[in-house]
Amino acid sequence: MPPLALYVHLPWCLRKCPYCDFNSHEWREGGSLPQTQYLDALRADVEAALPLVWGRKIHSIFIGGGTPSLFSPDAIDRLLADVRALLPLEPACEITLEANPGTFERDRFRGFREAGVTRLSIGVQSFDDAKLRALGRVHDRAQAIAAVEEACQCFETFNLDLMYALPGQTLAECEADLRQALAFRPPHLSVYHLTLEPNTYFAKFPPAVPDEDLASEMLDRIVERTGEAGLVRYEVSAYARPGHACAHNLNYWRFGDYLGIGAGAHSKLSFPHRVVRQVRFREPARYMQAALAGQAVAQDEEVRREDLPFEFMLNALRLREGFELARFSERTGLPVTVIARALEEAERRGLIERDLQRVWPTDRGFDFLSDLQALFLPG
Known part of the structure; x- marks a missing residue:
């Protein structure tokens, strides 16, 4: 986990x-x-x-x-x-x-x-x-x-x-x-x-x-x-x-888990074969009433498997160190092959560098981070 x-x-x-x-x-x-x-x-x-x-x-x-x-x-x-x-x-x-x-x-x-x-x-x-x-x-x-x-x-x-x-x-x-x-x-x-x-x-x-x-x-x-x-x-x-x-x-940036409590707080929690996101009620008075009744969560949904690569890259590519390919599979449950084409395109554009273990953004990748992350959106 x-x-x-x-x-x-x-x-x-x-x-x-x-x-x-x-x-x-x-x-x-x-x-x-x-x-x-x-x-x-x-x-x-x-x-x-x-x-x-x-x-x-x-x-x-x-x-x-x-x-x-x-x-x-x-x-x-x-x-x-x-x-x-x-x-x-x-x-x-x-x-x-x-x-x-x-x-x-x-x-x-x-x-x-x-x-x-x-x-x-x-x-x-x-x-x-x-x-x-x-x-x-x-x-x-x-x-x-x-x-x-x-x-x-x-x-x-x-x-x-x-x-x-x-x-x-x-x-x-x-x-x-x-x-x-x-x-x-x-x-x-x-x-x-x-x-x-x-x-x-x-x-x-x-x-x-x-x-x-x-x-x-x-x-x-x-x-x-x-x-x-x-x-x-x-x-x-x-x-x-x-x-x-x-x-x-x-x-956050390494796609770890977090439990969010309080008005409007977000959670990301991993379980075998799935990742769940939750959102608490936003308005403080309503949140307090709901939480005291044991029902603070306003939204609770599983992240679609096809969305996981983009969600992972939204975080991991913000880091100068980038990410280990093994961590991508560990945190998403997906094989590295699902991002192979996007990685090739990002490397062709000069947005990333990589070796057999790791991927990291170049200076150009940092400057055009949104463009880099968008390459991993579901097709």
Whole structure:
């Protein structure tokens, strides 16, 4: 069986960002979050899922959102205690919590560390006040710097999220953001191109963003500067120092399994001769009601065998290391012959290189990743 990870979705945030298409919900009702009720629902969700994962150990936990750092350290402590009571964890289980500078309070990160979180992922996005306002972020440059400084003191490993190709951004402004981020010597850096996703505010009212040529120049500079700083680009959008790659995300990209709990969370679970995907109810109140009744799953379907090659490649080809041919068969249950023609075409186009054991994307393959992945769509 593939390694099994746990994803926990905490859906609330202070304000919905105009570019965000995640299942996040502004907390508008005043007062405190319904932490206790939601934690009760999460525990019930895990209990109902136990027959699907019985006996399997959890090798990583990722608490995402929303803004999970809106929950108190005590709430995160209870969440992790409930998980440990129900699921066996690997001894070196990586436990990541997403945090935003806008919810930062001094010593709050230390409280998360004491609760059992081993890795923080901080959604900085930019250190430029004007760009932060354009992105609808609730923090400013000073709060971002204070939050990262606190993370440096509390965590041996952490991640910074940055975005580029922002509204009105110049190459010099992109470099300034990157220079400030690298000044903290982060163990891990994630850098994402701003995309205008459907069903977002930016999709309805698109801002003026850099053209493709300028965005490409920005990415070239990011790759160059991170390399000079000792960070290795091990995935399309992820850069890390040796020993600090994100174990949880690596499991996704290697087509591992994950149990997703919380409002709108997705699961991918393997069984003999089949792979199943599940989705929980998205709306928090409905999710809590359904989970407490033992019925949190809104969709439950088996992945068609003909779709498995594309699903595998959507993940595996994001990695600089690519994938072992044996892993393709191990994780999908399919022979390598089903992807032979697509591999030949990808190699002819200069999108991959390969040997008898392994396949990996070239620099051109990274630049045209969607085209490379599309070669594996079912005919």
